[in-house]
Amino acid sequence: MANGAVGIEEAAAAGRTRRRVVVVGGGFAGINAAQALSDLPVDVTLVDRKNYHTFQPLLYQVALAVLSPADIAQPIRSILRDHPNIEVLMDEAIGFDLEQKHVRLKAGTVLVYDYLILATGSTHSYFGHEEWATLAPGLKTVEDATEIRRRVLLAFELAERQMLEYGTHPPLKFVIVGGGPTGVELAGSISDIARLYMRNNFRHINTKEAKVLILEGSPHILGMYPDDLQQMARKQLEALGVELRTGAVVTDIQPGYVMVGQERIDAVVTLWAAGVQASPLGKLLGVETDKKGCVMVDGYLNPKGHPEIFVCGDLAHVEENGRLLPGVAQPAMQMGTYAAKRIGMLVGREAGSEGTATKPFHYFDKGDMATIGRKAAVAKIVWPFKAHWHGFMAWLAWLLVHIYFLIGFRNRLGVFRQWAWTYLTLQDGARLITGSQDLPGWQHNATDKN
């Protein structure tokens, strides 16, 4: 860093202008890159479609009514407002000119860069079945989270309504397609809602009879975790009443049911936690991508032949020890910071400073954790010591780590308050149904005038 700073002072003395860095994407990679660039003698423009950064690891808690969107989202402008060399633009990148070093934005603006950091992440993949998107929403954005919240809560309301009128209702079965961390977290939370938070709320239905089923196509849930933790997760889920089916490949999704081969599984709500694909901007770059659309990068996070472009976070295809880095927060944050440091080095070298070689990117893996409902989790801890934890201890570790990494003191305080409240009183915090009052496939009765 010092090299970069020295270098640019020399450059400025020689009458050269400051280098321009464009960061596309305000997720973990983009925000961390911008923060690390704030100390460097460069001018930074961060572009995002949204005006806020989303703390994605807690998005499922918004989906399941524990937290509010504003608890886990923070305006990008206010995160970066104290760095005068950074400007924020709410707009969408729609094209690149790598020759001219231009980024074209949707509203028409063209940004010129000397260095580009592209970190627009990933989105759901329905494996070519885009028609499933409205039937089985996934969880990537705040809007996704409120939509999932709406569907889950509405299912209970509609069942109560039918019970009152007919004395019966279709089974409250929630099907989650995909048994990775998101699927497991959603499943555990729905079970919590049904068993705990809704007690005494309904007069006609028994919310405890709600069923949660995870359909995982591969032989294992939480595939990236070691065997013992997979086993523990399975046990903890089963203790919550969550049913698991592995090796169950979903072949069709329709309103009200899911097909696994020839078997029809009824579902009042189906949620998608199965596949992700890279943001389409990776392909727009015009460089090599993998089959998910992730950009192939070298050890410096550069696409081939473009040392001025860095691709970070979920959008980058980075392998270490023959294994692809997971699409979670830690690698994204580290890549963002790395790209910024590397730019500092290049700017310094350009200005003639010496000894500025930096090593290729290396992921410093501290471990992974996933929660399973209100008091359980699995944690593969790699740093500061190696351990496999499960149950309450793992859950406590999860809690502390997530509070720590939340951006902004206000959000930390708010989330902590809400968790303490929920834990102590068994009441969730944000059980609002906003938007439409219909569910796809819900069986209305014959006299329904809608």
Added chain:
Amino acid sequence: MANGAVGIEEAAAAGRTRRRVVVVGGGFAGINAAQALSDLPVDVTLVDRKNYHTFQPLLYQVALAVLSPADIAQPIRSILRDHPNIEVLMDEAIGFDLEQKHVRLKAGTVLVYDYLILATGSTHSYFGHEEWATLAPGLKTVEDATEIRRRVLLAFELAERQMLEYGTHPPLKFVIVGGGPTGVELAGSISDIARLYMRNNFRHINTKEAKVLILEGSPHILGMYPDDLQQMARKQLEALGVELRTGAVVTDIQPGYVMVGQERIDAVVTLWAAGVQASPLGKLLGVETDKKGCVMVDGYLNPKGHPEIFVCGDLAHVEENGRLLPGVAQPAMQMGTYAAKRIGMLVGREAGSEGTATKPFHYFDKGDMATIGRKAAVAKIVWPFKAHWHGFMAWLAWLLVHIYFLIGFRNRLGVFRQWAWTYLTLQDGARLITGSQDLPGWQHNATDKN
């Protein structure tokens, strides 16, 4: 109350069933009615289209990004969950049969009642110009609030974008149609956002140059307040840089501007705080209504000839001393409680108990208050002492009263925390733009591909 309880025990002894009360609407009147009915030997069904109660007096703080929806909304089920004689149904009343004593619901259910409490409140009135609704949203629901938030915040983002590209942008002028409490609160809050909360957030625009204009058709803002407080409110608004025009009747609203007679006033965002009309359910009742659609009721809140029906809150046309009761929380809460007590009395009388005459409804007016930005307000205090307050003291009183009346300890704590945070740090809490990224009438540039 005791009479009612005794009466019904006798009735039960004689083999008669408990009386059924249907409450339509989960606003202040409906919730207060239900809570007061919880002690009575009746079976209560509360019906609302939403699954939550909205604390409307703080809705403008959601619209202006200080609070989150979940801070001021509370699921009706959880408010009433400890009362076993009350059930809650999320559905919409679409018709009444006063002969059969039936309420017809949208999903097809028919509820039979012995007593009906109708409290579905009011909605915006655009005075026959329904096409203005999308151009100038009003503030009645959580969805309205997030839409206003979206538009106000987006205006700043779009101006920054234009400034970057063209070096200029249309003036950031926010026009509020209507100078009642809602209009004044919105105006003060937008001024706060522009002057305080957004400082250092933008690099190209100066948010302090934003203008707020209130257009009030009558000769006075805050018409229901005494003269001295109207004057104080005017001074306080002007100190915040809010421009006021009274006697200014809006004749047309178009994307990007508002017409007052022949004069065109440009506006990046126009908000509607001018007119309200009764919920359409008043007319569906088939009894006499006033020109706003409010149901004409007698001193017992009964429409003529229907002592078993109570109309409460904004939907009721109730005059005292020749003046219509204002459509705010206090009268609604008192009417709800009154209707419940009256039902208790009637149930008791029916069972043969004596001395059960209750007086007609009387509004116990404790006063009115409206805030004007971050540290000022006007308060007409009637109880426990008479006073006209303005400025900081009035604002403090406003704060305490609103914290006190919020339903639920969690919400009180959360709102208090957020207010303290905002006050101390000058940072608002929920500045998220969700939904579309367009504003009606925003001048996109020529190369815009949308």
